[in-house]
Amino acid sequence: MDNYKAPIRDLQFNIFELFGYDRHYQDLPGYGDVNAEIINAILNEFDKFCSNILSPLNAVGDQEGCQWHDGEVTTPGGFREAYQQYVEGGWPALAHDPAYGGQGLPESLSLILAEMRGTANWAWGMYPGLSHGAVNTLKHHGTDSQKSHYLSKLVEGSWTGTMCLTEAHCGTDLGLLRTKAEPNADGSYSVTGTKIFISSGEHDLTENIVHIVLARLPDAPVGVKGISLFIIPKFDVLEDGSLGDRNGVRCGSIEHKMGIHGNATCVMNFDNAKAYLLGEPNQGLQAMFTFMNTARIGTAMQGIGHMELGYQKSLAYAKDRLQMRSVTGPKNPDGPADPIIVHPDVRRMLLTQKALLEGGRMMLCYTGKFVDVIDHAADPEQRKAAEDMLSFMTPIAKAFLTETGFESANLALQCFGGHGYIQEWGVEQNVRDARIAMIYEGTTGIQALDFIGRKVLGSGGELLKNFTREVHQFCKAHADDEAMQEFVIPLQALNKKWGDLTLHIGTKAMENADEAGAASVDYLMFSGYACLAYFWARAVATAQAAIAGGSSEAEFYEAKLATARFYFQRILPRTNVCEQGILSGADNLMSLSEAAF
Amino acid sequence: MDNYKAPIRDLQFNIFELFGYDRHYQDLPGYGDVNAEIINAILNEFDKFCSNILSPLNAVGDQEGCQWHDGEVTTPGGFREAYQQYVEGGWPALAHDPAYGGQGLPESLSLILAEMRGTANWAWGMYPGLSHGAVNTLKHHGTDSQKSHYLSKLVEGSWTGTMCLTEAHCGTDLGLLRTKAEPNADGSYSVTGTKIFISSGEHDLTENIVHIVLARLPDAPVGVKGISLFIIPKFDVLEDGSLGDRNGVRCGSIEHKMGIHGNATCVMNFDNAKAYLLGEPNQGLQAMFTFMNTARIGTAMQGIGHMELGYQKSLAYAKDRLQMRSVTGPKNPDGPADPIIVHPDVRRMLLTQKALLEGGRMMLCYTGKFVDVIDHAADPEQRKAAEDMLSFMTPIAKAFLTETGFESANLALQCFGGHGYIQEWGVEQNVRDARIAMIYEGTTGIQALDFIGRKVLGSGGELLKNFTREVHQFCKAHADDEAMQEFVIPLQALNKKWGDLTLHIGTKAMENADEAGAASVDYLMFSGYACLAYFWARAVATAQAAIAGGSSEAEFYEAKLATARFYFQRILPRTNVCEQGILSGADNLMSLSEAAF
DSSP states (O other): OOOOOOOHHHHHHHIIITTHHHHHHHHTTTOTTTOHHHHHHHHEEEEEEHIIIIIHHHHHHHHHOOEEETTTEEEOHHHHHHHHHHHHTGGTTTOOOOGGTOOOHHHHHHHHHHHHHHHHHHHHHHHHHHHHHHHHHHHHHHHHHHHHHHHHHHHHHHEEEEEEEETTTTOOGGGGGOOOOEEESSSSSEEEEEEEEEESSSSSSEEEEEEEEEEOOOTTTTTTGGOEEEEEEEEETEEEEEEEESSSSSEEOOOOOOOOTTTTTEEEEEEEEEEEEETTTTTHHHHHHHHHHHHHHHHHHHHHHHHHHHHHHHHHHHHOOOOOOOOSSSTTTTTOOOOOGGGGGHHHHHHHHHHHHHHHHHHHHHHHHHHHHHHHSOOOOHHHHHHHHHHHHHHHHHHHHHHHHHHHHHHHHHHHGGGBBGGSSSHHHHHHHGGGGTTTTTTTEEEEEHHIIIIHHHGGGGHHHHHHHHHHHHHHEEETTTGGGHHHHHHHHHHHHHOOOOOOOOHHHOTTTTHHHHHHHHHHHHHHHHHHHHHHHHHHHHHHHHHHHHTTHHHHHHHHHHHHHIIIIIITHHHHHHHHHHHHHSSSHHHGGGGGG | OOOOOOOHHHHHHHIIIIIOHHHHHHTTTTTTTTOOOOOOOOOOHHHIIIIIIITTTHHHHHHHHOOTTTTTOOOOOHHHHHHHHHHHTTTTGGGGGGGGGGOOOOOHHHHHHHHHHHHHHHHHHHHHHHHHHHHHHHHHHHHHHHHHHHHHHHHHHHEEEEEEEBBBBBBGGGGGGOOOOEETSSSEEEEEEEEEEEEEESSSSSEEEEEEEBOTTTOOOOOOOOOOOEEEEEEEOTTTSSSSESSSEEEEEEEBBBBHHHHHHHEEEEEEEEEEEESTTHHHHHHHHHHHHHHHHHHHHHHHHHHHHHHHHHHHHHOOOSSOOOTTTTTSSTTSSGGGGSSSSHHHHHHHHHHHHHHHHHHHEEEEEHHHHHHHHSSSHHHHHHHHHHHHHHHHHHHHHHHHHHHHHHHHHHTTTGGGGBBBGHHHHHHHHHHHHGGEEEEHHHHHIIIIIIIIIITTTTTHHHHHHHHHHHHHHHOOGGGGGHHHHHHHHHHHHHHHHHHHHHHHHHHHHHHHHHHHHHHHHHHHHHHHHHHHHHHHHHHHHHHTTTTTTTHHHHHHHHHHHHHIIIEEEEEHHHHHHHHHOOOHHSSSSSSGO
16 A cells, blocks of 8 residues: 655645745744745655655554553554654654744644644654643743743653543533642642543653643632643653653553554553642633644644545545446446546545545645734734634534544545455545544534534624625625636625524524524534635635636646535535524424433 | 343334234235234344343454454354354244245344344344345255255254355456356366455354355356356255365455454355356356345345444433533533433434434335235235335435444444543444445445436336335325324425436436436435435324324324424435535536546
């Protein structure tokens, strides 16, 4: 099986042509020297690492899995060496603050690389991926001393970080958590409790692991208002930065999971573990959102990764596998049969993947810019606008791209027929790996409640209007462009319907609070399809301009037009189902008694 | 984890109230004594076997898998003992001809039991399941001597049968197959070639295995017209019925698959294997359709099995798992949180499963009757009508119920959150096991081509009209029933649209042969949703009559009404997407050049 190759041309289309990252960087303090040449050099260099080193280890990770022995975890063969190369290449430090040894490149560029890393080998990528979130949390909430102790090691990749939230009886409902932190005389704390589902909780890649843990102080208020955040290193860190004693945190076991076998999902037992308060007491959940937002965008990217991997594999197979003749006459008359890509339904499966994948990639490339602005723009209003937009896009991206990611991964498998069901081609692994993305970092249902409740209705519709206004302006700008009408007219109608449905839900939810939940997933998916319609229309405008300008890559741009047309004609009608679901109301869900189910 | 329990009450609703199996049997020669008492006794007895014996082995089968050593296959621990109990209980013989030791019960009843067996343990059930198809093929195409040699052993379950079609380079396109059969002087043949993906091809459950194998005679015409069918026993069968020499057929390896680990998927090497021609030379593919039709309905049932298992597990979990409060106020005020079944979106996931599951069960219960009529009705016209209807329903049932089966299994997993992704609860196994059903016995795409091409357009629309006429008559019969209008009006509209879309596709396909393929899967799925709308409307009529009649089980019947309403309001709008896909035509699939993908 061929290794993954990064879709460099499509990434460049997004980065430069559609979203103007080079100009965007030049407008932001500190990024002025990040030009196209640097970006392209980084993409090409990282592609080599991903395709040559990470991609061959993807199947190894699945088949060997992680091994637990007496509290220690051994990662699959080759994972450790690949991690060393990753650190030697300076990749963990790419988008971090130079004050802590980072290279100071933009977060949006790091996100592009995360797609490449995750497509090549998602389970492996979770080790540095979670670490990236831990760095951001420490940077935002740590004291100077905490930063100096932990950040440089995490940034260079000598240590990794984790995020310890879930307990057996609480995942979504963190207010129920029981892990206790008792103050010690020296200002540190002793933490006791058991956390489950801790990704990368224990491993053999680095000499130390820094856990960021949610726990309760004595006499903390009940519920989510009594949660504090703690730093708990596997090995204590002494004043001079060297490693001290082994701390009272041990991996009790690792889970047997459907997929992502190469990443250790750990039960972590904290037994009077020495801990350091991170941020203010009882403010832990808010602080954790820094971590969770990073993780949610990262998980959205997982959807793209599985789409890309599945698409590459199924496209290659569809061109290679000979089976039956085209009904319009042989296309490969010298062979025993035609390649299956001649069959309309195989093309439907490939184009569905392509439209969701490339559209989803646009969504994340669009979203990544806001992270840069939040981090680096001088103007507070600009930062606030970017925060609003990121906050709006995050639940859509997380839920919509992981749902469609799983759909795409399954279509890729389907293109292989029976061969897809066996281990050999890696497409069944891709499906199994993709399945978790709709669950962790908040399920689709939780994202949908966050979206309709906190983001849209919670802002009085403002966050939505920011986006629909942009869509409207795009439509207006192309109102006289004949060739754009097949996209602009339905997009404009959809944009209006989006507002109407929001008003409808808001009104009904005032009468019955269950109405928002009953509409939530349909509303989020509607929003996802509407966003992709906007991005595909933008792609069309860009592609048409390139063709009109006499581009030598006409085939590439024509494919954008054809894929956009496919999206509008065959995918976008799904918004009708979402609309009907929303309008049908809560009664059809709530009227059945629990006993009658 | 609790064992599976058969949904006896729902089965009875279908069998007696909705589809009148008891009256149906009384009208068929040979089944006059199959009354409600006998049916209920069989259901209850088989439930005990399924829940106590098969269900606990489902996880064992997944975790241990089959082991291959030097051509021999060991099934997971307990499989062999369970099979012995199955044989001792007389279950393999249930629906077979008394002339060969069968109990002569109707095939439709056997299908109900296949749901129970398959839900409890699909991988185990494939051993007797494939055998059942082999019996039917031998019965229809074997000589008297072949029947006397093989049937009684297969019927009693001392031997099992397989179906050997696929080769590495051909699955769908059997015309390409290369396995060769050379005639021997004694009238037998020597078969040489390699078959792959042979379910139950080798195992330790029985003393002999009877392979039914597709191969080519010397000088056979190329393509599908040159395929003949052969019986190849693992141990040759002597004139007196005793076992002779070990034949030249060996299992070269077993596949590492995504799921159904408890069933051995074998590479079978035939090396001058002694073979007996079954049926006429070069008529093998037609004869194999007997086997495939049985297998396709069996695979449709697999969809139901995974829906039922997932629904049972996720419903129990949703009632038990406490997480967050209902937004309309606590429903479990004495506990730390409410059970998650209070949340609207969890109910949406449960009701989607319930509506597809119970509707799908109706579809197969409806379909099963035609098999009885074909086998036993005296009137040739009645048999022909049943054959037409079975032929129409088979691709819908196979593709639609396996697609929705996979969807349902995934929704069940989703209800568990992170806990669903780990092995412990069995819901991730259920997803992995369900995934193959959309592929084997003809993928969804192949079923869709068979449906639109051979069944609907191939009959000049007659097979469809037989069904839509029945729907129309139902709607007419309930035209004055006020309480039925919320179902009858949309059903009538859908029925008309079904015809219109068929005409549209037929017309366009005359201009461009790719149009049928481009519409095929959307058309099949449209048909599936339309069928379920009809069955749900029938269930409503039956439930309303029971409630009006003062039934003491009002809660059961009210649940049918509520689930039907959910289906019409939240699932049926999916037909709009199918319609738009069909109307969008083939251009959006075919215009992109292969290189531009």
